[in-house]
Amino acid sequence: EPEVTQTPSHQVTQMGQEVILRCVPISNHLYFYWYRQILGQKVEFLVSFYNNEISEKSEIFDDQFSVERPDGSNFTLKIRSTKLEDSAMYFCASSERVRAVGNEKLFFGSGTQLSVL
């Protein structure tokens, strides 16, 4: 069964450093997403990406965040200058929705646990 893959599974970084989280969505999916989940809290939407541009973003997704699809398979989340409060599990997801309500079933990767020290 096709799956979303994320690397690395764990990332430890120093405050102020840049990190890049990597994802390979399911190959025939068109929409890509990043979510985060702080320990003990709910899953929070960060950004959606379609047709090589951001489709929607949340208030959390400020100027220190960026996303990119550098080639035909990878989808990355960059955090420019990490803060302590960026520590969380970051999930990538993809879906095959094509302008049809009801197809927005999300398939998640296993996540990258980011720890900012």
Add this chain to the structure above:
Amino acid sequence: RKEVEQDPGPFNVPEGATVAFNCTYSNSASQSFFWYRQDCRKEPKLLMSVYSSGNEDGRFTAQLNRASQYISLLIRDSKLSDSATYLCVVTKSGNTGGFKTIFGAGTRLFVKA
């Protein structure tokens, strides 16, 4: 008011019990509705979509009431392996033509032998 609200639980039930989870959402323009399951420190996994006509998948039954903005999940004959957090998920149109998926905080279920 939270966009998607769930009883956090935990629900502690014996094997074989029937358990029901409820969820309410605040945006009447919400478009799609789902239940996801999340095991501890794992990714959410789609359990089932939710439709107004109601839908069933084995021991799981989901129901949507658009008028009341209410979603339910019923689990019959609970198994130990059903122990997890159940996430109510709602999709709505975003501000720039896309859409956003909003997760509830989840309801924790513990099924005991």
